[in-house]
Amino acid sequence: MDFRISWGETSGDVLVMTFSRFPYRLFIVSYIGLALLGLISCSPVTPNVADLVVLNADIWTMKKQSPKAEAMAIAQGRILAVGSKQDIQSYINNDTRIIDAEYHTVVPGFNDAHMHPMMVAPGSINLGYPAVVTMADLLGALSKRAQQLPAGEWLLAWNYNDKLLGDHPTRVQLDSVSTVHPIMITHSSGHVKSANSLAYEGAGITAATENPEGGAYDRDDNGEIKGVCREMPACEMLFSERFPEPERELSTSIEQLRETVKELHSFGITSIGDAYVTPALTLVYLLAINDSYPIRANLMFIDEQVGFAKWMHRLDSIGLIDSLSDDRIRMSTVKIFHGNSLSGATCWLYEPYANRPDYFGIEPARDQSSLNAIVKEVHDSGMQVAIHANGDREIDMVLEAIELAVNDNPKPDHRHRIEHASIMNTGLLKRAKNLGVVLALHSYVYEHGAKMEAYGEWRFPWMHVNRSALEAGVPIAGNSDYPISSAHVMTRLRSLMTRMSTEGRVYGPQQILSAEQAIHSYTAGSAYASFEETEKGQLTPGHYADFVMLSDNPALVDAEIVNDIKVLMTVVGGKVVFEQ
Numbered sequence: 001m002d003f004r005i006s007w008g009e010t011s012g013d014v015l016v017m018t019f020s021r022f023p024y025r026l027f028i029v030s031y032i033g034l035a036l037l038g039l040i041s042c043s044p045v046t047p048n049v050a051d052l053v054v055l056n057a058d059i060w061t062m063k064k065q066s067p068k069a070e071a072m073a074i075a076q077g078r079i080l081a082v083g084s085k086q087d088i089q090s091y092i093n094n095d096t097r098i099i100d101a102e103y104h105t106v107v108p109g110f111n112d113a114h115m116h117p118m119m120v121a122p123g124s125i126n127l128g129y130p131a132v133v134t135m136a137d138l139l140g141a142l143s144k145r146a147q148q149l150p151a152g153e154w155l156l157a158w159n160y161n162d163k164l165l166g167d168h169p170t171r172v173q174l175d176s177v178s179t180v181h182p183i184m185i186t187h188s189s190g191h192v193k194s195a196n197s198l199a200y201e202g203a204g205i206t207a208a209t210e211n212p213e214g215g216a217y218d219r220d221d222n223g224e225i226k227g228v229c230r231e232m233p234a235c236e237m238l239f240s241e242r243f244p245e246p247e248r249e250l251s252t253s254i255e256q257l258r259e260t261v262k263e264l265h266s267f268g269i270t271s272i273g274d275a276y277v278t279p280a281l282t283l284v285y286l287l288a289i290n291d292s293y294p295i296r297a298n299l300m301f302i303d304e305q306v307g308f309a310k311w312m313h314r315l316d317s318i319g320l321i322d323s324l325s326d327d328r329i330r331m332s333t334v335k336i337f338h339g340n341s342l343s344g345a346t347c348w349l350y351e352p353y354a355n356r357p358d359y360f361g362i363e364p365a366r367d368q369s370s371l372n373a374i375v376k377e378v379h380d381s382g383m384q385v386a387i388h389a390n391g392d393r394e395i396d397m398v399l400e401a402i403e404l405a406v407n408d409n410p411k412p413d414h415r416h417r418i419e420h421a422s423i424m425n426t427g428l429l430k431r432a433k434n435l436g437v438v439l440a441l442h443s444y445v446y447e448h449g450a451k452m453e454a455y456g457e458w459r460f461p462w463m464h465v466n467r468s469a470l471e472a473g474v475p476i477a478g479n480s481d482y483p484i485s486s487a488h489v490m491t492r493l494r495s496l497m498t499r500m501s502t503e504g505r506v507y508g509p510q511q512i513l514s515a516e517q518a519i520h521s522y523t524a525g526s527a528y529a530s531f532e533e534t535e536k537g538q539l540t541p542g543h544y545a546d547f548v549m550l551s552d553n554p555a556l557v558d559a560e561i562v563n564d565i566k567v568l569m570t571v572v573g574g575k576v577v578f579e580q
């Protein structure tokens, strides 16, 4: 295929992927035909012989009544039986593959409920892994890249850490890298960027330009642009007619997704929620994911494309997407962006930021009545909303919108989600519980703990309230928000189990989870968040045979070294996809 997808530069949750030229109606119609063929060829038979059995394992089933088992039998991609070694023997015949787990821990496949596997543009430099710690090194890395790029092409990088560097790089510092390439580098929050003079010039943004609603440009005492833009409405203006967003070819995107899938398997991840899916990306998923690159994906469609989302949801509701993707892809969620960033210190608060008595963050671009309208539209369509909100003042607005939609049109099990919900209080948590809202809370204290300082110590116990949510009976879904924090699951579990930052400081120990709670959130919790608890997140009969074998038992290892536990084997639908 030779059409190109305008994919957009990347920025935290605010991934822009324009998609005006793609004939998605044609795409939908052709897929209905293919999917119907798939439906006709389906012939479910209950087998009594296993393709695969796992013996001698410490299996965490995640089922309350019978949390542990030592063996399980698998057939046709699903779990047939779980129990003692004797229970499983009868399912074995000559063709059965037997895995001796040698008493290693086996848990359900990890499910990263909110991430952005395609957010990083190919060719952009990663300043975060390994971390670039000095401004000189940062400028050096960019200069090296500039030498390889033709003049006029975007020089992009991501994941710089202002806390390590001492400050955000300025426009003038970036000018020392190049005056013939537009440069834009993205902060580790994803919500803040810095650009050079040529990028600002191309976009015609000067001291006289007003800040757009929902965004801001940092300025010096004379009002001159310093280089840093905050939030998408400000940063996306830097893509101009003269220097438009770089485009990606479809084939490059498919390749990138497949490479990412392989990496996720090595972390034990068998399911993901992609929290920013455009029509273009939908196509990439449908083409990239197959038996050679199997992963289950819950696609959360961007709120600019509710019409497209409704179409795809209808197809999914009648089984067409499952048939087409071999049960791997789910389409029933709309991701709504409401509010700003925690690690970028832009989220909107009731009380001011620490040491900044006049600063409450940036007000969300969408007002209450338009938020109410979009939440109602999605709710009435039978889909789930997953709403990004961090500050307590943003979360309040989100809960109000969900309350209105639900009161107007009650549904017993809508499971609307709030993504991140970083700064909570008792009242907000209670409302979330009463409404049946699911929280996909951050697990990133390890990477972003130092950025919590901006909110003041008194807030730490009320930030990323994983434990309080569980105690209040509010379901939580484990996630990385990759690339905002690493998708490496053992690092996420360590963060949830210690609340310790890279620098070794513990933030809000009240919210520490046990190994069981952390793994539950990353398996059964995430499955519940996408209505998939009858198929995922447990190792019990009928569930997908998606599981992970670990080198050590996370409940018996010191929490501070949980990230050293190795993934020995990852299995998706009964097939080994990673082994070491």
Ligand SMILES: [Zn+2]
Pocket: 012, 013, 114, 115, 116, 275, 481
């Ligand atoms: Zn996100």
